[in-house]
Amino acid sequence: MNRREMIKKTGAAAVGATVLGLPMGMSAQENGSNHTAPRKRLKVLAIGAHPDDPETCCGGTMCLLTEAGHEVVCVYLTRGEAGIAGKSHSEAAAIRVVESENACKVTGARHIFMSQVDGNTEVNLERYKEMRELIDRENPDIVMTHWPLDGHRDHACCGILVMDAWRRLDRRFKLFYFEAMSGTQSQMFHPTHWVNIESVLERKHEACNCHVSQGMDEIYHWHKTMEHFRGLECRCEAAEAFAQHSDALPTLP
Secondary structure: OOHHHHHHHHHHHHHOOEEOOEEOOEOOOOOOOOOOOEOOOOEEEEEEOOOOHHHHHHHHHHHHHHHOOOEEEEEEOOOOOOOOOOOOHHHHHHHHHHHHHHHHHHHOOEEEEOOOOOOOOOOOHHHHHHHHHHHHHHOOOEEEEEOOOEOOHHHHHHHHHHHHHHHHOOOOOEEEEEOOOOOOOEOOOOOOEEEEOHHHHHHHHHHHHOOHHHOHHHHHHHHHHHHHHHHHHOOOOOEEEEEEOOOOOOOOO
8 A cells, every 4th residue: 555545545534424423325234234224314404594504514524424324404694685796685595595495405515594684693592592493393413603702793693692502401412613714704623523525525515616606616615625634634635624512511531
């Protein structure tokens, strides 16, 4: 085995046979049987502030999960109402909803739109309740959302609302944060998990490119750099990184 093959092999091992704790594919053979049994189908929510946030930040992971038979739901906090120059809020929302629907066809995810407004998101008792009730109703095994320490207020609001729901729902699902244009938007992001997305990279890019109105070439320049950098960290060509939220106390010496 040459050096390059060894690096690629150890990179694949870095993410193991699971993605964020969910089993991928079929279970291992047991008791010498030649048959394999399918794993339990689990549910993952990817909650982003705007249309295109889940696709750019964790689109590869979503593709891997749907490929393995798990249910993925894209939740958009807003409809991207303020996201197209020269368009009214209603015009922009209509365009971006269609773009999101097209992107979800590529990733294999179901989509949900919440009621907040792009550029005017809120964190208050009513909005806490809205997010908590949505997550309670969907009853996911894992939720992926924005890192709350983010220079984009909509991203920060989204992460804070999800974190509050996780705590008030007794931490019954695993909570992972993703990064968005780290350094420019996400600040001081420190991953705990990496997902090798080499095998679905083209599909992720196809989903992102469904958001035609957003000038994705410019936006994706940042995410392509992040994919490569996170790939270097786990010894593969491209990866997405996540930080798991845990309230567990550290073990003292």
